[in-house]
Amino acid sequence: MSTTGKNTTAAATERPPVFSVDGLWKVFGPKAARVPADPDLTALSPAELRSRTGCTAAVADVSFDVRKGEVFVVMGLSGSGKSTLVRCLTRLIEPTAGSIVIDGEDVRAMDRSRLRELRRHRAAMVFQHFGLLPHRTVLDNVAYGLEVQGMGRAERRERAAAIVAKVGLEGLEQRRPGQLSGGQRQRVGLARALAVDPEVLLFDEPFSALDPLIRRDMQEEVVRLHREEGRTMVFITHDLQEALKLGDRIALMRDGRVVQLGTPEEIVGSPADDYVREFVRDVPREQVLTVRTAMRPAANADEAGTGPAIRPEATVSEAIEAVARAGSAARVISDGRCLGVVDAADLLSVVAGTAAAGSRAAGAARVGAAATGERREPTGPRPATTEEPV
Numbered sequence: 209m210s211t212t213g214k215n216t217t218a219a220a221t222e223r224p225p226v227f228s229v230d231g232l233w234k235v236f237g238p239k240a241a242r243v244p245a246d247p248d249l250t251a252l253s254p255a256e257l258r259s260r261t262g263c264t265a266a267v268a269d270v271s272f273d274v275r276k277g278e279v280f281v282v283m284g285l286s287g288s289g290k291s292t293l294v295r296c297l298t299r300l301i302e303p304t305a306g307s308i309v310i311d312g313e314d315v316r317a318m319d320r321s322r323l324r325e326l327r328r329h330r331a332a333m334v335f336q337h338f339g340l341l342p343h344r345t346v347l348d349n350v351a352y353g354l355e356v357q358g359m360g361r362a363e364r365r366e367r368a369a370a371i372v373a374k375v376g377l378e379g380l381e382q383r384r385p386g387q388l389s390g391g392q393r394q395r396v397g398l399a400r401a402l403a404v405d406p407e408v409l410l411f412d413e414p415f416s417a418l419d420p421l422i423r424r425d426m427q428e429e430v431v432r433l434h435r436e437e438g439r440t441m442v443f444i445t446h447d448l449q450e451a452l453k454l455g456d457r458i459a460l461m462r463d464g465r466v467v468q469l470g471t472p473e474e475i476v477g478s479p480a481d482d483y484v485r486e487f488v489r490d491v492p493r494e495q496v497l498t499v500r501t502a503m504r505p506a507a508n509a510d511e512a513g514t515g516p517a518i519r520p521e522a523t524v525s526e527a528i529e530a531v532a533r534a535g536s537a538a539r540v541i542s543d544g545r546c547l548g549v550v551d552a553a554d555l556l557s558v559v560a561g562t563a564a565a566g567s568r569a570a571g572a573a574r575v576g577a578a579a580t581g582e583r584r585e586p587t588g589p590r591p592a593t594t595e596e597p598v
């Protein structure tokens with residue numbers, strides 16, 4: 209579980225939104241539209257709402273932005289509303305209330321042809337069950353979306369062949385889906401979505417049917433593609449490890465609501481409530497939390513001036529290694545400035561979960577902001593004033 213390659217820099221968090229979702233509801237059941245509009249009904253628990261109205265609020269007042277170039281993970285247990293939420297983004301499911309905007313354009317106002325173009329070109333979906341055409345070859349399955357777009361045969365086959373190679377399926381172009389393993393089929397599904405060069409890739413639990421090793425391969429494939437292409441991705445999963453591994457930010461859903469929205473580090477280091485705390489209880493904190501969370505101001509000039517230098521994004525696990533090797537506290541250095549120091553005790557208290565993350569990096573105020581989906585940048589502890597070249 210490494211955070212390597214993630215968009216955790218300030219530049220990434222300042223990128224413009226691709227999708228902006230505000231006050232989104234999807235209610236299933238009779239006279240669904242009255243539910244979001246009635247505060248007496250919106251205040252009910254899911255069970256009460258069902259017994260009073262026969263309705264289920266699969267998505268309940270959800271707001272967030274997906275920023276350009278990020279991997280945005282929607283995570284939650286079965287039935288929490290993940291699929292409904294992501295299907296609402298391109299109106300595969302029609303929302304009941306709220307707004308969805310893609311690149312400034314109102315998705316709810318799109319007519320049929322505009323919606324078709326949205327789904328085909330701008331926000332392509334990779335499904336769990338592949339959805340491949342059984343009688344077509346790998347190459348023709350990948351070229352299918354280009355065919356629908358009206359691209360000529362030679363051009364689309366050339367383009368499809370390049371994408372097939374990109375996802376590691378070279379040599380299998382002429383096979384049919386029935387002659388492939390589950391992992392290979394999922395690669396075809398991924399290649400097909402990539403072939404149309406969409407602005408956003410939407411993944412609906414794409415790897416949950418794969419065995420663990422192939423699943424890990426595919427996760428690495430996604431990380432690699434993301435790193436190479438910087439494509440915006442929305443990824444649904446019920447698997448916390450997968451969410452932490454892939455997500456720049458994670459929206460954790462429960463009963464249709466987003467209970468916390470934040471970076472893996474924020475979710476693990478500063479759970480918004482007991483539900484999230486229980487969810488992340490078994491996560492190896494040292495692999496997710498960074499030294500930003502663990503560091504403290506240097507006690508004196510001596511501490512600020514000696515010891516190994518580590519980056520603020522280094523994980524606590526990496527810092528433990530550096531501190532153990534050096535036998536002294538490490539300095540957290542960014543742009544030649546010493547932001548703080550970490551010693552063995554600081555690092556141990558993060559591992560043990562006794563470090564008050566709320567009072568160190570992830571301030572209590574941010575937890576509130578994350579829970580409501582408000583955009584707010586992670587803040588580190590107050591930097592030490594010591595100027596120190598690395």
Ligand SMILES: Nc1ncnc2c1ncn2[C@@H]1O[C@H](COP(=O)(O)OP(=O)(O)OP(=O)(O)O)[C@@H](O)[C@H]1O
Binds near residue numbers: 290
């Ligand atoms: N067509 C429908 N009619 C009525 N209720 C529905 C419908 N589709 C989904 N629901 C309900 O909405 C809630 C959210 O379902 P959804 O499929 O979005 O959850 P999920 O988190 O994606 O679950 P899973 O991980 O099992 O796919 C559930 O309570 C589900 O029963």
